Amino acid sequence: MPVTSDVDVNPKADADADSSESASETGDELPINELFESLQGEGRLAGVPSVFVRTSGCNLRCWFCDSYHTSWEPTHATMSVAEIVAEVESYDADHVVLTGGEPLMHDAAVTLLEELDARGYHTTVETNGTVARDAPIDLASVSPKLASSTPTPEKDPTPDGNAGEWAERHEERRIDLDALATLVERYDFQLKFVVSEREDVTEITDLLGRIRDAAAVEIRDTDVLLMPEGATRERIAETRPVAAELSQEYGFRYTPRLHVTLWNDAPET
Numbered sequence: 001m002p003v004t005s006d007v008d009v010n011p012k013a014d015a016d017a018d019s020s021e022s023a024s025e026t027g028d029e030l031p032i033n034e035l036f037e038s039l040q041g042e043g044r045l046a047g048v049p050s051v052f053v054r055t056s057g058c059n060l061r062c063w064f065c066d067s068y069h070t071s072w073e074p075t076h077a078t079m080s081v082a083e084i085v086a087e088v089e090s091y092d093a094d095h096v097v098l099t100g101g102e103p104l105m106h107d108a109a110v111t112l113l114e115e116l117d118a119r120g121y122h123t124t125v126e127t128n129g130t131v132a133r134d135a136p137i138d139l140a141s142v143s144p145k146l147a148s149s150t151p152t153p154e155k156d157p158t159p160d161g162n163a164g165e166w167a168e169r170h171e172e173r174r175i176d177l178d179a180l181a182t183l184v185e186r187y188d189f190q191l192k193f194v195v196s197e198r199e200d201v202t203e204i205t206d207l208l209g210r211i212r213d214a215a216a217v218e219i220r221d222t223d224v225l226l227m228p229e230g231a232t233r234e235r236i237a238e239t240r241p242v243a244a245e246l247s248q249e250y251g252f253r254y255t256p257r258l259h260v261t262l263w264n265d266a267p268e269t
């Protein structure tokens with residue numbers, strides 16, 4: 001079972017959506033939504049015991065976000081980098097996953113990664129690929145968001161139905177070819193695409209071609225991971241066959257969502 005952290009997560013009064021985008025914290029502290037130990041659920045390192053540091057705040061608003069409380073309704077405690085490192089060191093795992101939200105929005109993410117690197121941790125950063133930083137990252141897990149991620153009146157996770165306010169901003173921001181090229185050039189990487197339906201593959205191959213054109217490094221088909229969309233076992237059961245079939249057809253890698261299979265949509269998994 002995942003180990004519950006004792007991070008005191010206080011619902012912040014910043015329901016204002018824009019406040020979740022701005023990295024207003026100082027250079028040595030981060031808004032932390034969750035800090036816990038579990039198994040990496042996705043990607044090349046699926047199954048590896050890891051400490052997860054989940055920052056709050058995202059510059060996008062995917063309708064299916066499985067980290068709702070880091071993007072749509074951010075809640076967090078503020079922790080210094082020293083406090084985060086001490087908490088990480090209290091666990092046994094030697095892999096750390098810095099995730100969000102969009103962790104690279106925050107200046108202090110670089111400081112944290114430097115401190116973890118100095119202590120010999122393997123670091124994975126889960127990013128939506130819209131921000132590139134110069135930081136010691138062992139695996140950049142880059143997940144560009146497809147058009148199907150954009151919130152609409154029909155796909156609106158907010159209780160008061162205001163997802164439409166975000167649609168335009170999300171659409172403008174979700175692909176940044178310069179940032180994507182920098183991330184794949186600078187780091188060992190995996191490109192992870194969330195698959196909701198079979199039609200997504202057209203956009204994936206088109207975007208992959210654009211990233212390959214923009215980047216000065218080879219992107220192999222096996223660097224591309226297709227992951228079923230869904231934060232519950234029921235939804236994953238629907239999307240899993242599509243992601244698996246497309247992976248076989250196109251020579252991409254399929255990645256499970258191990259944490260959903262094991263723990264469904266429980267927090268801190």
Ligand code: SF4
Pocket residue numbers: 058059060061062064065066067070071100101102128145
């Ligand atoms: S980029 Fe990730 S954290 Fe941000 S809204 Fe989309 S799924 Fe959520």
